[in-house]
Amino acid sequence: MAVTYLSTFRWVPALMLMLIATVAAAEQPLRVAQLQRCGNLLQMDTQEFCLRVSGLDSSDFQVKLNGTSLPAEDITHNDERVRVRISDSDAESGPLWFEQHEQHSNPIWVSLKGSHVVAATDQEVAKNMDDITTYVDLISLIIEESHDGAEEAQRLAEKYDAEVVGMIPPLNTYQLRLPASNLDERDALVLRLGNEVSVDAVVIEESGAEESIESEAGNPPDADNQEWASNRFLDAVNFYQRRLSLQGQGGDIETQPIRIGVIEREVDFDAPDFADYLGDCRTESTRTCVYARDATEPDGHGTTVAGVFAAAWNEGGNSGFLRGLDDVGPGFDVIVDRNSDAGITANIAASVNLVEDGVRVLNWSWGIHRVGAIDINGKEIDSLVRSGIAMSGYEELLEEFFLWLRREHPDVVVVNSAGNGSSFSGRDEYRLPSSFVTEQLFVVGGHERSDQDVQVTDPRYAIKRSASNIDMRVDITAAACVRGSSLIEGERGEAHCGTSYATPLVAGLVAAMMSIEPELSPAQLRMLLRRSAMTIGEEYDFEPTDADDLTAPILPSERANDLNHPDIGLSARLDMYKALDLTVQSLNRDR
Incomplete structure (x- = not known):
């Protein structure tokens, strides 16, 4: 009897472990962590996407695109791996999510426009002479406009025993996998391809998976510091809520929905800041929606940047500007994607x-x-650097992008961080993409709260963040420090600082301004941002002294041509409230 009892007792822990594992599996949330093009990447009429989905079991589930279930025959499932096939004739770009056991996954944005490039694996990269990780056998060709890009890329691929594996058709850019096993072989082929008459430029990729993201620098502010007060964040939210009304409900201003693209990898939907964005967000037409892959940690770069736009209020961590407009807003779409x-x-x-x-x-x-x-101190920058040959290719690619944008989409605005190298944002031999001079590119520097007890409109209220890049190319500065998200409801996340987080303050404001007046051009939007700006820094009479030219100086034309205005010559600091106010005033004026 004792032996039987002992034998049964030994089985109890194993049974308990199995039960715990089963319960844990059942409680694992449904999340889409990865989505990539797969199959024939050059095929446009029917596109295939490979997804990694956690929390999905072997029972029936639905995959919905734009609220419509995809046919079961177009879906294959193997553990966490799901493959879906979408016909271009039957669908259009939009949010996709999974439903199973009354659970809804995070929605991700699926674009059917077809631009996609392939990333190198760990075995397909090497260190170059500058000790920078670079792709060995993957390069991109920018084909001259006079040629059909697809046909010419295929011809060159056949000539050089390569393979076309990716493409950005609107930019006439095609990615090739070269028959190269080391950098010497790659460089020889790059030289030959670059001499082809039909090739405008060759783009060599020198980016690791995380390296293109702005690094943070310097120490975070004191926990009780209200950084966004320096940009009148709450005043702007209050003004939008108070002054505007829902479309079609008797108000004198009808707002329009705006889509924002955030070039980041992922967002943590387990954080209370994003927990209510699961499933079909558009059941409420006026609310802000977030579409993104799911992250495993709440303090990632993408989660923090997206949080400046869309984090829930009063849940701890971040508080999103556009989320604060939900009661009266038109419905903003925040699409997080890095291809x-x-x-x-x-x-x-x-x-x-x-x-x-x-x-x-x-x-x-x-x-x-x-x-x-x-x-600015004459020391070399040692992070986020690329070789000269890579920078030349990136510069050509960015030039093609902005030329295409101006030609085909002149109403689109790109808001870019100035950088955190304590360097110069506008020197094209040193910095991309902020050095490009185009009406459609806004460049944002970073500031932090000073220790002086002055009014918010005083230039001394905020000071330049020491790491922020500067110079005349910077259009405006905004608060560089923000609270990140946390997994615990009501808990304040750690502080994150950098121009990365100043940038979405400006981008979110620009989206709100567009929602009030969708026909504002990029030039008009920049004008309103600069006319509404508060000041920061010391006056230098249009001549940079001691590297204090934080932004382009405020001009008399930006202060009603008043040559004696005290703001003249100072740098510009974002005033979110005044920018919205001027936007509303512009509705009653001739453009």
Whole structure:
């Protein structure tokens, strides 16, 4: 009897472990963690997507795109791996999510526009002479406009025994896999391809999976510091709620929905800041919606950037500006996507898709410096640097993007972080993409609260964040420090600082301004931002002294041509409230 009892007792822990594992599996939330193009990447009429979905068991489930279930015969499922096939004739770009056992996954944005590039694996990269990780056998060709890009890329691929594996058709750019096993072989082929008459430029990728994201620098502010007060964040939310009304309900201003594209990897939907964005967000037409892959940690770069736009209020952590407008807003779509892990080229591919999907504002919280770039103290920058040959290719790719944007989508605005290298944002030999001079690119520097007890409108209320890049190319500065998200409801996340987080403050404001007056051009939007701006820094009479030119100086034309205005010559600090006020006033004036 004792033996029987002992034998049964030994089985109890094993049974308990099995039961715990079963319960844990049942409680695992339904999340889409990854989505990539797969199959024939060059085929457009029917596209295949491979997804990794956690919390999905072997029982029946539904995959919905734009609220419509995809046919079962177009879905294959193997553990966490799901493959879906979508016909271009039967669907259009939009949010996709999973439903099973009354659970809804996070919605992700599926673009059917077709631009996609392939990322290298760990076995397909090497260190170059600058000790920078670079792709060995994957390069992209920018084909001259006079040629059919697809046909010419295929011809060159056959000539050089390569394979076309990716493409950005609107930019006439095609990705090739070369028959190269080391950098010497790659460089020889790049030289030959670059001499082809039909090739405008060759893009060499030097990006690791995370390296294109802006790094943080410096110490975070005190926990009780209200950084966003320096940009009148709450005043702006209050003004929008008070002054505007829902479309069609008797108000004198009808707002329009705006889509924002955020070039980031993922967002943590387990954080209370994002927990209510699961499933079909558009059941409420006026609310802000977030579409993104799911992250495993709440303090990632993408979660924090997206939180500045859309984090829930009073849940701890972040508080999103556009989320604060939900009661009266038109319904903002915040689409978080980076296409693939193929670095800068993938960022551009994602941006092209999103613009073609109707995005009006792109948030680029990323940037790179050329090897040898120096900071304001004359020291070399040692992070987020790329070789000269890579920078040349990126510059050509970005030029093609902005030329296409101006030609085909002149109403789109790109908001870019100035960078955190204590360097110069506008020197094209050192910094991309902020050095581009185009009406459609806004560049944002970062500031932090000073220790002086002065009014918010006083130039001394905020000071430049020491790491922020500067110079005349910077259009405006905004608060660089923000609270991140947390997994615990009501808990304040850790502080994150950098121009990455100043950028979505400006991008969110621009989206709100567009919702009031959708026909504002990029030039008009910049004018309103600068006319409404508060000041920061010391006056230098249009001549930079001691690297204090934080932004382009405020001009008399930006202060009603008053040559004696005290703001003249100072740098510009974002005033979210005044910018919205001027936007409303512009509705009653001739453009």
